[in-house]
Amino acid sequence: MSDLSGTARLLLGMIHVKGRRTGYDIKRLVEVSTRFFWAASPGQIYPELKRLESDGLLTRAEEPHGGRARNVYSATGQGEQALHEWLTESSDPVFEMRNEALLKLLFADSLSTEEQIEVVRAMRVQHETILDGIRKATPPYGPDRKFGYIAWMHGLGLHGWVVDWCKQLEQDLAEGRAPQGLQGRDAAQAR
Amino acid sequence: MSDLSGTARLLLGMIHVKGRRTGYDIKRLVEVSTRFFWAASPGQIYPELKRLESDGLLTRAEEPHGGRARNVYSATGQGEQALHEWLTESSDPVFEMRNEALLKLLFADSLSTEEQIEVVRAMRVQHETILDGIRKATPPYGPDRKFGYIAWMHGLGLHGWVVDWCKQLEQDLAEGRAPQGLQGRDAAQAR
């Protein structure tokens, strides 16, 4: 299994697909691309870049812009190798979710119908906001970056699905209909 | 905003919908229900139960079973109130995801087609496994626990969607077809 930290995977991957970058570049890239499925804060990015340099996976070039310091990192052969090992390793990938709206929903039986609908509405709005964030980040990926586009489409599809699910539930709750209506639809869909 | 910790929300909610429980009960409930969207380990559950007791949100009853210690926790009025406040508060709920397979996919352009397909396959298998876990936990929720059923259906639908998405992508990659085929389908779906 790969001994790269989560942040290291992100950094090596970013530098691999985007070319030599500064910590600040990567911070911005994360904000518009991986944020919703692999977050990283500056407090992690900068120290991890240093660590990867001292481990020989990255090299650093000082390229100040005027009097402003600037460290541009590139992958070494060892770094590229570590990246490829991680990408092709067969241990199961991390998948974690923290979904507070869904947790509220799980405990929502004793709420009033209005309060229940409000929980679902908040959940929908949240995923609509994420959807907007993804749409804004229209991937500049050409034919050489097919997978940037694929990952982007995945985000649209996934959060779009959730938004539709919420809308359906909001309707069912508002019309006092038991969400058995969901049963047929989703059971078939989820098979 | 609620000052309850993430684990506190889970514990109060569980005790609210399931009635008085031990830490061990809750640990098992988490394993079969919230695990995939709100995890909690024993190392968090036991200390947090104590904390909630000393904060007056839970009461503890010692009910040893033979020589085996057993602490059964119930919600106090204050605890129920804190739960209701959390459920109805309007600050945006936590939503976080960590999806390593998707991160790999984002960086997969330089892999061979076989390696690319393997990444997607691993992703699919992972969500199929989660789907199995959810299905096994068939919710015993009656008409008084409608939302247990709703949350369960959400899990089936969501992970089912991902599995279908992976299958489609696997096919497209295997057939050398550019996943433009996805474009029409998902763009419409995601609207």
Next chain:
DNA sequence: ATACTCATGTAAGCTGTTACATGATTCT
């Protein structure tokens, strides 16, 4: 007898966020 489940907890350590600190450059 042995293994599994019930039951409770602690300690070490890793990961990650938030907030802060600093200062230069560029845009309005």
Next chain:
DNA sequence: AGAATCATGTAACAGCTTACATGAGTAT
């Protein structure tokens, strides 16, 4: 002149997992 952006970092803290430790009851 002032605000926003570029650019790098640190320190304190919160959250969570893993591994360990302990022991009683129950099923095979």
